Amino acid sequence: MSDLTHTLRLKKPLAIFDLETTGVNIVRDRIVEISVVKALTNGKTEIKTRRINPEMPIPLESSLIHGIYDEDVKDAPTFKSIAKNLASFLEGCDMGGFNSNRFDIPLLVEEFLRVGVDFDMKNRKAIDAQRIFHMMEPRNLGAAYQFYCGKKLENAHSAEADTIATFEVLQGQINKYEGVKVVDADGNESEPIQNDMGVLHALTASNQIDFAGRMVFNQKGEEVFNFGKHKDKLVVEVLQKEPSFYDWMMKAEFPLDTKRRLTEIKLRALTQR
Template sequence: MNQQTSQQAPPWYLGRLAGFDLETTGIDVESDRIVTACVVQCGGKYPTQSTTWLANPGVEIPEGAARVHGITTEQARAEGQPAGEVVQQVAAALVETVLSGIPVVAMNAAFDLTMLDREARRHRIYPPAERIGTELRVVDPFVLDKHVDPYRPGRRTLTDLCRHYQVPLDAAHSADADALAACRVAWRIASTHGEIGTASIDDLHALQVGWAREQAESLAEYFRNTPGKEQRADGVRGDWPLIPQPRTESR
């Protein structure tokens, strides 16, 4: 009889996590551009390692976006790397992280991962999601929070979640601060909600696909039934963690 006993793997949130965040020229994943990016590895009893990038997006940064993340067109042109170089480096860092078995933590992941995908295609870089394939595992604090506490009133921005879960956020809307804060919020949710914390990372990823779809359907229904907001229902997407590229009609 084999006397060797297998040790149960520790919960995913006690291992290494990779926070990922982008700050951009706007919120349209099909046309806006990356301005700053961060991939930060933390947890797992190892030192935190953070890499950040500042890009010259090649287009004007609207004043509204600059007020959010603090990067003006002039600063991006003077200090930023060419956009294609940044996209290539961010994509490579994310691919390396995922293929090493580390889950990606991203607040509203469908935005950041889709934005990176479209930027990669724009600059003729092999899209990271296609390089990663089925190895991608994502933890999205936005999806998790809406699942565990669906009826809490108020907004659910990262700043709001940090306040609710008592996570420090000293420089909101800087990519490095947001990436690290997203990891901490995910840790808080997982450590206090057994359904989240005890799930394997494979199962949790699959569950979030369904939860994100259900949440989107609920939001679209709300818009359809709210006078003055009906047209917003058509823009709600339930794809997660990546919005598929729009099909181009052949002639």
């Protein structure tokens, strides 16, 4: 038991949980930590937190987010070894979390299925606090304009009104956050927001090579495909080993920008031979 109590009206226990993982791929990635607040029907709660050995290396980019490194979980139990006890703890519970419908629940179910433990969501309710948040506190331009500028956006979806509002929002963000220090999971302190367009570009730019995101830069800064049978493969290597793939993309219904970027990579590779 814990000192944490609640006022939720429950017909059966509600397990609010969160996962820290090796990444965000439901199929490939694994849990490195799970924490559950089990809200009971009598107003009390039980809290359990457990680190788990994912039986695979934790990518550095994930460790920098949640602060859990390979060394931290090398002696922790595997998911298989705790699966039955965890399933028992969650028996008869509805499930909830933040973005849990899209990520945490699917990944947890996948982990159970991998080790042969039946964990069925059919008779459980799933409550996602993020969806409630986004529904009640819209994350759109109008909401940003009200938050950063203290004004109501008139004529929303008029190009000029939206453009002026966005201009004012950007200035409001810089005024609000410039000089504000943030600390990452590794304890490093920085001031990410600066009145410098180069800094803001680096902060907000995506890893996409083309606007459609068919090609992206991987963690090593290499150009890779981001779809289909060649997903995550180096663009240059695919073009070398399967020249017909280039011809197919040029004839298929891909955006002209995608075709242009693909051609640039192909020509560059030819000149470097």
